[in-house]
Amino acid sequence: MSIFTIFSLLGGVGLFLFGMTMMSTGLRNACGSNLQGILEKATKNRFLAILVGVGVTMLIQSSSATDVMVIGFVNSGMMTLAQAIGIIMGANIGTTITAQITAFSLSNFTPLLLFGGVVLYVFVKHSFIKHVGSIIMGFGMLFQGIIIMKAAIAPLSQTQGFADFMTTLSNPVLALLFGVAFTALLQSSSSSIVIFQAFAVEGILTYDIAIYLIIGAAIGSVTPNLLASLTANRNGKRTALLNLLFNLIRAGILIAIINIAPGVLELIQSLSPGDIGRQIANTHTIFAIVAVLIEAPFAGLIIKLTRRIVPVLPEETQKLEDRELKYMNVAANMPTAVALGQAHMEIARMGRIAYKNLQNAVECFFSGDSELAAKVKEREETVDILNQEIGKKMVMLRSLGLTDKDLERVSLMTIASTDIERVSDHAENIVEYNELLTARRAKMSEVARAELREMSDTMLESLEIALEIFENEDYSKIPQLYELEDQVDQFENDLISNHVERLMHSSCDPTAGVVFSDIVTDIERCGDHAINIANSLRGKLIEEGKEI
Template identity: 45%
Template sequence: MKTEDILGLFGGLALFLYGMNMMSEGLEELAGGQLETILEKLTNHKIKAIMIGMLLTCVMQSSSAMTVMLIGFVNAKLMSLKRAIWVVMGANIGTTITGQMIALKLGTIAPVLAIVGVVMIVFFTQQTIQRYGEIITGIGMLFMGLNIMAQSMIPLQTSVTFLHFMMALSNPLLAVFAGTILTAIIQSSSASIGILQTLAMQGLVPFSQAVYFLMGFDIGTCMTAFLASLSGNRNAKRLALFHLLFNVMGTSFFMTICLVTPIISFVASWTPCEPMRQIANMHTLFNVVTVVIFIGIDRLILKLIYKLCPDKPIKKY
């Protein structure tokens, strides 16, 4: 790759992240700062809490941001650990909406969306219209960033070094590890999925390999919550630990399913010749299956967390 291709790749990624951030901020502003009230009133039941976690993460467009917010609530004793765990489960499903949006292939009208959104922000004084403008602009910038990344990745199709590197990652465990490291660095599983879908669209990553990268992305996104919990109380650390266990155990289970059953080819058959949609569908399925499993064993996982992260002994003087 030439220097301009590398700059284009990172520039496109920057535009993607900024667009996603602008979109989520606009959605949060429209929510009117009612997230705390919603969480407090509607998380008294497991299924309700999971649904709320899913819906709010769709609004925020970031499971990491949702988990960090929950860690703050738990740390401030505004929410119990048990309720927060349920919401985290829903957040993992909600974050898959970004991949589904990317698979819609709105790149051709992305500049139009950006222009319309900017007009709404600049030429209207009503805050509600400006917020909608931020959302539309964010969506446009997100897809424009993807288009720039896609163009920058074209030279990789003939790069022997890159192709050898991807062949080395054909081992499922290595692919999971690489996905974990990438997302831990970028601090956004949505951005990682955007990159993966772009690579798949260019024919650089087969779906059978992309599945394992997806699993690594979900583990890598736990880094944000871990960092946020470092200065928190014991329950804040327990919530970050649950987030990690949830994704690691879910990955282990789902990886086994992928290796011993034809589920990869089954999911691929839903949308043949559409690698971006295949990746989005598998990511959603992966997180839904993991949540269904954890719904039944959440009490056991909670006991395990208390054993792994017990209360500090009271010092006697």
């Protein structure tokens, strides 16, 4: 076997992988954001989630891509582990379709696929048609890669060294480990199964060895998800672990079945006698379906095991409690006054969470605490979720037959909720300013930091008073609030003037200067939101404590 044959084999593998990537990317681009929307909504029951996992993975030809999206949803709190496991199970079935497709002999049509795909991709300007072209071109590259691989693999059967290596795989344990390692290297079970198919068609692999390679490939396919979870929170890590546990249990189940009832393999082979490529594809699909059917009823136990390995911390429990509505329980027979009171308390609770977030953001800016920054971003997601849930309940309130006065109060509380949500947005902005300074290695002068600290403290005091006014509807502190707001506005004018002067004397880092201006603006806007929150339930403008 010459070095050029090895180059040819590597080139075939590369072309196949690139074709898979192009096809997957084209499918995702053609579908737009619909795939993510489907994944988010299709978790009402586990059976539907499994079907969606199958369908989406068939479309994008990548269980890893589906699983990574699921990790992102769980990481952001939009999906629970109980919802995620169904999609993960479905993805394990959907990924077997690639092997089914490649089991067909399409070598005569590959040049036509390549030509048609290139024409659509290069000469058509409509974006959707271009994406379709990239899908067709990806299919063509995929099959052309297989053709090149088969041509390069043929001489391997005559090579003694390679034959000796393949003999070692007759040991089921070694075959299983090789399947895990090879798939982890390629980061795609679809790719490794297709390569195993090519080896088997050329007579290098036997069906008995391929069985254990298939089982190992399912375990190795979890590698991209484990890597993606490294930067995720604990829930994201649990999702990746959930996938790993599912595939480890799957491996144990399948090994037990084929050893206890070897006739199962003979039955699968009998579906496509004499066609080992199709036999491997069928085995891959049937194994996936059987594993899902057996494990689906025990999904709750797999989730419990996942949580035992990565325990739920007290702060995670608190986060989950924060993201659930505590007071609002809109019911058709509920007295209007009670429903409105519950809404008021829920929004006030959200206000306290947003206030805490702003406090932490300011502290993070001056301390540079990265853990505090992560908490601010998590709490910002909490406020966003609460705002959305409260908004949905407020819409339901309108169906209770409210009076015009009550409808006005619902509208005013909805506006207050929006102001509170914006306060939390500014908290996230402040944290990002600190990250920008760190990334650019820019330093802000101690004078500038002291000015910002004083302005921030004044703004936080005004927001604290505004929330008290909102909660108690006691407007006796309105004059004090407006006095603090005037101070914040004066700080803005003074700090910007001082900043310009520092710039003129070249005593200010350019990046730090931009951050300084931005954070002053954010602090001033938080002061404005404080005024809006304090006055929101009155429905009237207040100036210096007097109605106008």
